[in-house]
Amino acid sequence: DTAVSQTPKYLVTQMGNDKSIKCEQNLGHDTMYWYKQDSKKFLKIMFSYNNKELIINETVPNRFSPKSPDKAHLNLHINSLELGDSAVYFCASSHGTGPDEQYFGPGTRLTVT
């Protein structure tokens, strides 16, 4: 299936731990994104990569570090997890950096206890 996929779908961990979320798209898109959706459903962009180059870096704590090994993959590593990091994290991709449709992955529900 052509899609944006994320792993894991659910992630429950304790404060202070380090965790990673992986994202892959097989749509041939050049641009990938990480979004955070909080408990009030507010969806906010965190990072964007175009052809492995970081192009959007919102005011996100340094504990969050994206990595794009190639243009089909964008991973998110989170250090020293905090309670406030609990949210659903969505990966998305689009063909370019212009006003193109963004396709979202299924989301990773992160719960920090």
Place this chain on the structure above:
Amino acid sequence: QKEVEQNSGPLSVPEGAIASLNCTYSDRGSQSFFWYRQYSGKSPELIMFIYSNGDKEDGRFTAQLNKASQYVSLLIRDSQPSDSATYLCAVRPGGKLIFGQGTELSVKP
């Protein structure tokens, strides 16, 4: 003032009625506007986009844009229970999408 504002709802309409969802935005330089639908526990999916002032129709959905008033709306005709979801307005003033907080729509049979 939030960059993109929506009434969080819930908006409840009877089956077969017209549902009207509204969105205002603050950046006058915004050029492209999107409506995403998000079912509970699922990811957002694009249902409409509009770039020019006026109306754009796609099946039961009509997007309306008024750049002078910084206002974009989504009309859903003949609403169905399957339309019950959260509708996210998104605006693209530059290289990123800025989302509103979403309006929860409930269509009652």
